[in-house]
Amino acid sequence: MPDAPDATTGADGDGDSDGLTVGQVAARFGVTVRALHHWDETGLARPSLRTAAGYRLYTPTDRERLHRVVVYRELGLGLDDIRTVLDDPAEDVPGALRTQRARITERIERLQLLGAGLDRMIEAHEHGLLLTAEQQTEVFGPAWNQDWPAEAHDRYGDTAQWQQYAERSAARGPEEWRTVTEATTALDRALGDAMAAGTPPDSPEANHLVERHREVFAAYFPLTRRMQVCLARHYETDPAFTAHYDTVHPGLATWFRQCVDASARAHGIDPETAGWE
Template structure:
């Protein structure tokens, strides 16, 4: 806040001099003059504003209350209305400040979670991960995924979703994935043919469930189908549900892609 003016040397100060003394802009001084909040008492013959000691005392009070966050109309009331409830106005302003502080603290916490999610992917302790995803879960997987995909758009999208999830939200995702995998195994056992309406519905359901991690295009889904079959870890997982499930899943994905004009042999991650 600006220092109180010395009455001995403040009569007839220009706008520029007042601006430097009080640390406010010339534009603000002009505006306060125009709205009648703090007008200079003097003018030069050429019409330039000149401020007296009394003017600076009023301006100092304006600056004090402005820095406390009061609006110009409320400041006018405080300065001009003898009956104005100044403590009440300040308490109301303090309440608004407290609300902003609380909002900023929540924003800060949200930013911390987003940063953590971008850097680590999964915001669960090792114990929470085991409880949510089961004993077969490897807590090193999120770090490995970060190493492989950390610079991609999909990792960013995954982190944005992860930042808002706790154990219960992740449990719902895990249950949806498990339910889908059981449905895939049952469909294969039932002899569902690639390209059939039922197979295509399962392919669509897979994209919908996978959207819990990030949006999945058909071309990207084809790439996943290849990986599920070729990668030993993924193949073991799916074939552990049903023998041959990884290869069958790739076939139903490829058939659905062809039906939508996509060549599975040349599809790329986009």
């Protein structure tokens, strides 16, 4: 008896009075023919009849079992669990469903957390800093300009460094940013003290501070030595940065740029040709 022709109709075009073909059942129950074949092969839901031409036919009883398979599958039960529910008289069906309900609840909670994380990541990419105005003032101090994050996004929003910064920012709240701020303030103080002590820019002590600057700055994005050269020049030429460093120690931006240049040379980098890379 042939087994290959899984046509969507029976020998007479509509199946017989008791059975529906594989194609008809697939359409009625919203499942694939491939799934029906698999359930047939594994004995989960088999058609009981065949036409003279060898077409599989699902009787009303077959379709009732298939309906139950589809219902439990839509509830998330695995095929082995469905088989147990349908075939094991001793199975605690309500208990099995409660177990599945608990699994779904856990999955929903994970998805909700994932959704919240995605929302924060989207906002971080669009705005950078995920702190309220009050939190920004509390964390960064009264001199903080709340327009700076938007200006930074407008200027750097299409760069890889902004993406790296956003990824870090999405995971930070006020306490994490306070830790970053404290590390930056401590570094500024150490730089000012070193300059006040007359530390030569090409000394091991100055080089240690240059390395420390790269570590602290990594809170925003990874900083290569060449990028650090460019950043130090920006500190020296940008009025806002220069004013900030002058409050720590007059001329500190220039001294730090000299330290970075000396460190770059020690690592085989020409500061005059270093680019943002």
